[in-house]
Every structure is written in structure tokens, then in C-alpha cells.
Amino acid sequence: MKGITSYGVYLPRLRLGKQAMAEANAWFDASLKGLAKGERSICNWDEDTITMAVEATTDCLSALTEARVSSLKLASTTLPFLDRQNSVVIAEALSLDRTISTMDCSASQRAATSALINCLESNRNGNQLLVASEHRRTKAGSRAEMLWGDAAAAVAIGDDDVIAQCLGVATHAVDFIDHYRGDGADFDYDWEERWIRDEGFMKIVPTVVESVLDDAGVAAADIKHFILPTDQARTPAALAKRLGINAEAIVDNQIASVGVAGAAQPLLLLAKALESATAGDTILLLGFGQGCDAILLRATDKLAQCKPRLGLSSALMRRREETNYNKFLSFNNLVERDIGKRGEADKQTYLSGYNRRKDLLTSFLGGKCRECGTVQIPREKYCVNPECNALDSQDVYSFASQQGTVLTWTADRLTFDWSPPAYFGMVEFDGGGKLMMDFTEVEEGSIDSGSRVSVHFRIRQFDPQRGFRKYFWKAIVED
């Protein structure tokens, strides 16, 4: 059977302090104070499931030795589009080959583990990419709001240079409704925690775990990394004890640092386990939701060489503290903010025009002139070099992984922005070319002419009137 060949993660930089969240809501529900430990990751206004998935997949690709990709699956229960394959947007943002297979997997907290099993059992050649990304909306003042976080993680699955060999998989499918989100609903509806633990986790999980361990001939006590994604703090330990898995093997759900990232949680914790695992370690990965998936993996000696550019430990450290709960409400559209008349301007996307410019907008491709070598973006018919101006002379040139330097900038407090001030300016790219572009994740005082930047796929604008959002690339000042 195939195995994992690479992994990558993405955590939004913003981390909302849970103390601030509890303080804002304790007047209504004093029990929230008991959950006010640490922080959780929150998407910036211009991040969503797709943008985080692009980042996590990029991270995964950074450590992939065999670059040939044959498929891309996206697992999420918070897909920005219900009918527009979200994984294709990611594939185009990554400039993946158009012949790859793409698929969105959804509707369950085990969407990612089910997709992973599918990839592991597939006969497809080359690396299959699987990215799980989640940006869950929760009601203000809910326990879920305190316990969950936004994140994405990706793995590659293939036959060559495997870092974690698959020893076996098992699934137990049962319509146990611990929570659900019906058609048209904004939020999940859930049932009592104790019932979910006793009748759900404690009854369903052992069946599937015992099945996968028996088939593989692996003893529970030999599991070095036990991954049970859940926002129930004590359940993994209770299950480990019941199953005979050592307590030290439990991979922490990071409730106090990231929050539970829904369908992305299994892959996020798998990345965490892979970061600390050594060759020979056995990893048991579970996905719970309408039953349970179990995937048994064993780390190989190739694991040590697999170093994603970001990785989870770096992602955890690359953080910016946010204490403004109100901002979180606004970013998640949980409060009707007065955005001012400038925000009222029509944001319609003209799809035929969008389609023409997709190379630029989604893939961030510019041009390089064959006549004079000038690199430029956008790629227009005539070369921009005043000494050249050749017609149709440019080869496609990617800016997506380019770094650059800030030439000019400002913090604009007049124009409309979801998180004012709007930072933007002229970026000169190292390999040539320059563009007036938005900056995101700017900390006041951290930007000036000469600052170094990298570029990232982000939401450029929402069109709430028509339920559309458009994406483009923005610059982020390097730490």
C-alpha cells in the first residue's frame, strides 16, 4: 500500500486570546471562563478555507521530492462555494497541471480521513495531494467559539520516498448524530457532550481501532502517536486507556493554542505527529463523524529528510496576538458592522473578464520577454520595456513564489477595507517585474520602503449581493 510522502500546514497568524473572548461573553455564560485558557487561531478577514488550503499545500509541496502531482483533493465542511469546485481554484493558484484529478470532499468531520483512505487505496501514479482546511463559523458566546480554531493541513500520498507507510485502514460507518448542520444553516447544532462521549466516541472508536490493529498485527501498546481529533478535552485519554494505548502517545488537540480545526484537525495533528516521529514509530490516525475512520501508519527512515518550509512548530510560533473579540465577530460576519458608504460600492465580478485574466488573478503569472528578457506583470501584448515594446514576445513567468522589496507604500484610512487601514504599495520583485499591490498582515510600524515581502493568495473582495468572493495575491512583510 501507498504511504505519506510529504506534509505541510498553515495556521492563520492571528491568535485570539480566550481571556478576551470569555470576558466579552461571561455576562451571559459564566462557564466560558473555565475555557479561557490560551488562544485560538482566527482567519484574517481575507483568509478562508481556500486561501489556507493554498498555503498548506504549498508547504507540503516544498518538502516533496518527487514533484509530479496527479490529483488534488480538498476536504472541508466550510467550502466557500457549494457549486464551483473549490479544489480547482487551489489547483490553479498552485499552477498545477490541468490534467490532474480534482475533488472536494465534505459533509463530515472525517472528510479528510475518508479522502486519505481513498488516496491510499487508489491505483493512481504520482503524488496525490490531499489538503484539509476549515474556517468554521460559530455563534457568538458559544463553547465551540472557545474551542475551535481555523487551520489547514496537507499531505501527499504516493509510492516513492514514502515517509510514513500505511499499515492498514478501517472504517466504521454509522449515522451517530453528535452534531449536524442542515441545508441553509449558518451554524452547527449539537447534542450533550457526555452523551457524545459515552454513546459515540467510547462505543464507535474501539470497534474500528481494534479492527485496524488486528488486521495489521500491531499491538495497541506499540502505538507511539495516537490521534483522536475532538474538542472534548478528556476523551482521548479515556479512549487510550480503554484501548490499551499509552497515555504518552496521545497527540494533543491543541485546544489552548490553535483550537480544533474541524475536518482539518486529523491532518493537522498528523503533521504534528510526523514532526516529532522517528523512523519506526507507529501512528494511529482517527477521524470521527458519522462513524470513524482509522489509518495506521509507520514512519520510515525517509521522514527525517522531509522538512516542509513552514511546518507546525514554526507555524505555531509565527503568531500575532489579537485581543479584540469585536474584530473576530466582524471578520466572521457575526455582527452587522457599519462599513461606511465607501463600502457600498458594487463589487460585481464580471465572470468573462475574470476568466480572461485568470492567469494573473489566480495563478499570479506574468511574462518574460523573449526579445529583451524583461520580466513584467501584468503580461500585456506589448513588452513594457521602452527600449523593446515587442509584440506577443512574452513567455509565461510565475510570480507566485517570488520575493520582493517594497518600493513605496502607505496605510490608507480613507478607502474601504475590512480591517483598516488598507496597506498597499509598489513591490519590486527580485527576479524583475513590479506591481502595485495590497499588503496583508501588516503590523503598524513594520513596513517601509526596502521591507522584504513574499506573496500570498488571499481574498481580495466579497460581493455579498451575489454570494461571490474574488481572490488575488497580496504581499506580506517577511518576519
Add this chain to the structure above:
Amino acid sequence: MASGIKDKVVILGMGCSKFGERWDASPSDLMVEAFEECLADAGVERNQIEAAWFGAGIDAFNVGSSAMPLSIALRLNYIPVTKVENMCATGTEAFRGAVYAVASGACDIALALGVEKLKDTGYGGLPQRSRGVENDMYWPNLSAPGAFAQLASGYRAKHKVNKDDLKRAMAHVSVKSHANGAKNPKAHLQREITEEQAINAPFIAEPIGLFDCCGVSDGSACAIVTTPEIAKSLGKENLVAVKALQLAVSNGTESSHASWDGSYLKTTRIASQRAYDEAGIRKPKDEITMTEVHDCFSITELVTMEDLQLAEEGAGVKDVLDGTFDAEGSNPCQIDGGLKCFGHPIGASGLRMLYENYLQLQGRAGSRQLSDPKMGLNHNLGGFPHQNICSISIVGPYG
């Protein structure tokens, strides 16, 4: 080789409405106000106008498209009227159309009128609007101050100017224009300010603060032009002639090619040099005695002084602080208050600048009259530092 426009066309009359928050005035009201003054000044009848050029900048918040709004407002006699739009250079574009028509001999008397009704948006500043289907997909939502703040950062980086020094010079630009505007009864803003006020005002787009921004106003201005011969035959004296009319439009080099560093306005350098050549001006600093430049923001004026060769490159901060461009300085700039205080109804601004130069050259500028004006330069800049349209017109005594 083309002989240029110098001394081929003169201004027969001009008019300018009061600029400001003209809540009760429609675009037609503003046009008529400017036109009535202009007609009386020119001493001709409406039916003697043979062709007209109509400038209006932002269609969505103004009169709508086409030249009909002008023809209807002024009840023109079914003459050819052309609508022009070229961002903040629109007023000068209208003037250019009328001047070229007269110079070509296609007509004897032509009208140029610009109008803008900006105070129907419901908020301060220029309207948030589309930049076009494709541009809207990837351009930042840049406001005008946000775009011109880029110039400040580019200038500061290039010339290694201290943030505070640049801000003080920017403040001086605005203090000067407010002092000038206070003497102009038609100006939108007629109140003096202090350097301290300008420096301490809240940022609109760092480092541009509230007092670094020009007024956003309603207003209209117009000119009637003819040949020197016809003007003389109508008994006109002290003729003010067009010496140069130039335009330079960005072709994407600044925004996409490494040759531009963001510290200056390439189009202004090109258009002004062409205008100096057309007008036969060798030493701009000595020969241009007054300027009305596009001070949409204080930093734009400061950098423009260098681009027009009225200050050495990199010496703008010092020259501004030395008072070179103050009313009493060697090269007064914005003697009418400029965009800063006279106001900036986009389509009218280029003609408003000409109006001031025209009054000054005829000695009719009242309490702000300069002692011995000889050659006036007008400069408009439409768009953003990295992508813009620059118009330059130079006027002076005929002959």
C-alpha cells in the same frame, strides 16, 4: 516640423463659479454661473460660439455621459459639442480641444467648459468608483491620498529625507495655500491654518494628513478662445495668449518597469519639457513667474516643483521651507489657493487654473494680485503617481 500653438490663440473671456459645497446648485447651475461671467467678459453673444468642448471627470456622480448636458444647460445653438474626460486633466483637455479648433481655422470662436458635482456622493473625499472591469479585479482599493502617499514614501527613500522634515515641508505647502485661499472670495476654503495644525492632523493615508489633502468641491470654469486678430477686432487689449499646451500620458512604464523609482512624476517631466520647448522657454525658474499646479496633495506640489525644474532634484523640501513658492517668494505657486483651497471640481480644475493666470496677467486679481506676472504655468495630474496623465498649459501676454 510642427510650429506649435504659441501665440496662435488668445483667451477672449473667462468665467469661474464659486467653488465649494454647493448643496443647492445643480451641475447646470454651476455651468451657467461660470458661463454668464465668461460671456460678459468675452463680450460676445452665445450664438457666436461655433464649437464647444465639455469636460466632466466622473460620470457616475456628475452629469452622465455625452456632451448633451452642456448643450442643454447653456442652450447652445446645435453647435458641435465634444465631451472630454481625462481624469484630473479633463479641464485642460476641454481647453485644448477649443484652442486646437481655433488654431486649425475650423472655427473662429470656441468654448471650453468644465464642471464637476462632487458633493452628491454623501461622503467626504472623491467617490469610491470602478477603475474598469479588469483593473477592479487586482488593483488595490487605492484612494487618491493612498496613491499619492506612495509618492511621499518613494521620494523619502530616494532622497533619504527624514520623515519629520518631509512632513514639515508638506505642512508649509498647505499653510501657504490656505493663506492664499483666504484672499480669494471664490475659494472653497478661505481659512488660514498653522503649520502645527497641518502636522498634527490625523492621517488619511500615511504620511498624508487631513491638511495635506485638497478640497473636494463642486464648481465650474470656462473659457472662450479665438484668434489674436479677431480679439483685436473686438477691441480687446492686454491679450492673454496660449504659449504651450502639452499632455503626457503614462504607458505603463512607471507601473511595470524598473526604470521608475516612485520618487517623481515622469509624465510631468516629459510634458513640461515639451511645453517649455513649445513656448520657447529656456530657463523655467526665471521665465515662469507664477504656477498653478496640481496640488491634490501637498507632497504632489513639492515633487512637482522639481519635475517642472523650478527646484533642483532633491531640493524641494529646502526650497519649500525657504518660502520660494509662497506669495512673496520668487516663484509664487497657487496664488489663488490652488486645489488645496480654491477646491478641486475635477472637470473644472484645469480651467480654474487658467482663470487665475488670466486674471493675474490682466491685473484683475484683486487683493492677491502679483506685482509683475509675465508667464503663467498650469499643471494637472490625473490618476496616480505610477499611472497618470499630465497636462501643462502656459499662458502669457500675446506677442
